[in-house]
Amino acid sequence: MRMSSSTFYPVRMAAAALLFAGCNGSPSALAPSSLAQSAHRVVSYHSILLPTAVIPRRFARAAQERPQIPIDMRRRTELLYLSYILELNGGDGAWSIPHLTFAYAIKHGLSIPEGECSKTSRGTFWVADSGLDELLEFDYGGKRPVKTLSTGVDEPSGCSVDPASGNVAAAIISNDVVLVWSKGSGTPTTYTTPLRSNYFAGYDDRGDLFVDGLDGSEAFGLAELPKGGSSFELVTLDESIEFPGNVQWDGSYLAIGDQEANVVYQVSCSGTGCSTHGSTMLDGASDCVQFWIRKGTLACAEAGNGDAALWHYPAGGSPYSSTQPAAEPLGSVIVAK
Numbered sequence: 001m002r003m004s005s006s007t008f009y010p011v012r013m014a015a016a017a018l019l020f021a022g023c024n025g026s027p028s029a030l031a032p033s034s035l036a037q038s039a040h041r042v043v044s045y046h047s048i049l050l051p052t053a054v055i056p057r058r059f060a061r062a063a064q065e066r067p068q069i070p071i072d073m074r075r076r077t078e079l080l081y082l083s084y085i086l087e088l089n090g091g092d093g094a095w096s097i098p099h100l101t102f103a104y105a106i107k108h109g110l111s112i113p114e115g116e117c118s119k120t121s122r123g124t125f126w127v128a129d130s131g132l133d134e135l136l137e138f139d140y141g142g143k144r145p146v147k148t149l150s151t152g153v154d155e156p157s158g159c160s161v162d163p164a165s166g167n168v169a170a171a172i173i174s175n176d177v178v179l180v181w182s183k184g185s186g187t188p189t190t191y192t193t194p195l196r197s198n199y200f201a202g203y204d205d206r207g208d209l210f211v212d213g214l215d216g217s218e219a220f221g222l223a224e225l226p227k228g229g230s231s232f233e234l235v236t237l238d239e240s241i242e243f244p245g246n247v248q249w250d251g252s253y254l255a256i257g258d259q260e261a262n263v264v265y266q267v268s269c270s271g272t273g274c275s276t277h278g279s280t281m282l283d284g285a286s287d288c289v290q291f292w293i294r295k296g297t298l299a300c301a302e303a304g305n306g307d308a309a310l311w312h313y314p315a316g317g318s319p320y321s322s323t324q325p326a327a328e329p330l331g332s333v334i335v336a337k
Contacts, residue, residue: 004031004259004289004303004330030114030157030173030199030330031287031303032243032260078336079103079140080292080299082308083113083127086327092116092127092138093325097297097334098310100323108144109136114173114290115158115200115246116333119166121294125333128170130155135170137184140335149181149188158200158246158290162207171198171211178211178225178232193223193232200290202247204254210235210269212244212256220244222256224269237274239265246290250313253277255293262288264298266314280316285309294334301329308332 078097090113092106111131118125136145157173168184179188195213207227215221220241223232245257253266262285266278286304298313309319
């Protein structure tokens, strides 16, 4: 399954995809199905691959007037990592911030890479690969994984690292399971959530773990595992979200994305309820699958446009930089040395 709202997995020919689907695993469904992609793709519905031809849909950013890049950002040594799906293989690539100049590609050890995460956005990052049923850790600038965590037969689509404890969590899109590795090693603890499919995971500043996804009626759902707790609890949000996006602590609030609306909400949670304090509109975005926030910048992999862009956060508006990878991006994370 793929976490993109587009639910499309590119292949050379639909017939070839059907022929080899059993050998390569089913693509994931990490994005909603309303967005159009390039022709000759395969849509996944409950692990059944169906060929479809759709009309390309692009957003012409060249015509937009972009904000200027902040002076302090011009001196950074950060890289934006993007996971992507290309034909029957997946990969990851690095682009320098803020101009998004291509740096290098990661192809070793990846199959269907989706969501990404980092403990402190420095040094290392993780990639959730639903094709391999693994989380893979990479060093900044590295091309091969330095650590691998197996999810068994479960398909991970998102991940999060608790900065305080070092615990690593994986959201499983293929069922209602969330896996947590203590200090990122050993055998994971298995938790079940009130959701049918878990898309993204995010720790807050107190060590509480939140996951979003779809419930049994295909509606958005949000669940919380309180720090030290033994089970997930369903929590309510005072905002209507069309399709689950990333979940990340932004330093002040829990940021929750809506892939369909291309907006990120800033919320605070208490008990079983969450209240919205603000929102960030991502102008020009189309299916912002996974965003990542670091030091006043929000990066997002856009499956709808087939590109990635940077916005000021929490201001939003028009992006100040963008790039178009060679394939459809799904996950994103900003990492510094």
